[in-house]
Amino acid sequence: MEVIQGPLGELQPSPYVDCPEEGCAYTLEDGVLMRHRRNAELVFDDRLPMAVDPELDAPEHERPRLRRIARMLAESTATARLASPYVVFVPQEGAVASRGILPGSGIVGAPNPGAERVAVDYEGARYGQSEMSRLADRVFYAHGRLVEQYPTVARMAVRRDSLVEVGTFDPASGTIAPIDAASEATLAGWLGTEKLDSAELARSAGAR
Numbered sequence: 678m679e680v681i682q683g684p685l686g687e688l689q690p691s692p693y694v695d696c697p698e699e700g701c702a703y704t705l706e707d708g709v710l711m712r713h714r715r716n717a718e719l720v721f722d723d724r725l726p727m728a729v730d731p732e733l734d735a736p737e738h739e740r741p742r743l744r745r746i747a748r749m750l751a752e753s754t755a756t757a758r759l760a761s762p763y764v765v766f767v768p769q770e771g772a773v774a775s776r777g778i779l780p781g782s783g784i785v786g787a788p789n790p791g792a793e794r795v796a797v798d799y800e801g802a803r804y805g806q807s808e809m810s811r812l813a814d815r816v817f818y819a820h821g822r823l824v825e826q827y828p829t830v831a832r833m834a835v836r837r838d839s840l841v842e843v844g845t846f847d848p849a850s851g852t853i854a855p856i857d858a859a860s861e862a863t864l865a866g867w868l869g870t871e872k873l874d875s876a877e878l879a880r881s882a883g884a885r
Contacts, residue, residue, distance in 0.1 A: 692753040694746050703729075705750035707858050710743065762787045763823075763846040765816055765853055766797060767867040772839035779803060781868050783815030785823060785846055788837060796834045798823040812868060812877040813853050816846050824848075843867075851880035 694703045695715075704711045704726070711726040729735070731743035766784045768775035778784065779801030786797035798819040802809035809815050822829050843860040844853050855861045855878070865873040 692750055694749060703746050703750065705747060708751075710747045710750070763820055763848065764788055764795075764842055765844045765846050766840040767843055767863055769839050769841050772835075774833070774835040774839045777833075781812070781815075783809075783812055783817070783819045784840070785816050785819045786840075787823065793837060794834050795837050795840065796823075796832065797840070798829065798832045800831060808881070811879070811881050812864070813846075813851055813880045816853060817848070817851055817880055820846055820848055853878040 692704070693713075696702060700714060702713050702715050704713065706726075710729045710731065712729050713726045729743060731740045731747065735743055763785050764787065766786060768778060768784075778799050782799045782801035784797050784799040786795045788795040800809065800815040800819040800822075802815055809818060819831070821827075822832070841863060842856065843863050844855040846853050855864060855873075861873045864877070865871060868877065
């Protein structure tokens with residue numbers, strides 16, 4: 678039993694514990710252990726996952742195992758956020774410095790601890806590019822420019838307090854890990870939706 682860093686199929690970009698003997702995988706969402714059914718190709722079923730309380734929803738002999746799974750996932754999620762230097766931002770409401778950034782843009786930077794200003798690259802998919810349909814796609818392209826330092830007008834250095842840190846970006850998996858439920862709500866607002874679609878946090882299957 679081990680923690681696997683997503684993505685798994687299209688529905689789950691975050692860390693998970695795969696349990697093929699049960700035909701399911703476990704994730705942790707807002708501190709709640711969730712059980713997802715999965716098929717032989719390791720793709721999550723599109724049915725809603727089931728919340729599992731180790732103390733109430735399992736026989737006594739199964740509880741230590743479920744507690745261990747929940748603990749592994751909690752530690753892995755925290756470690757993944759700390760390990761990535763690439764921070765995903767949205768503009769602070771009313772911030773003048775970031776008014777040129779289109780709503781829904783992917784904004785990413787690698788801020789130095791304690792620095793008052795941070796250089797960020799951003800991608801708004803102004804022309805509706807199909808390969809940038811998801812937030813993670815747009816962050817991926819902005820991250821590429823950030824790392825390679827391509828000449829671009831989509832880069833700015835702004836005061837750190839004009840941005841809201843909402844998560845981190847893992848280039849290897851192409852996924853965004855929100856900090857918490859409040860950050861997910863902030864991202865949803867930035868994308869113009871009431872609830873954040875988890876698919877926005879992982880790159881599109883056809884993205885290059």
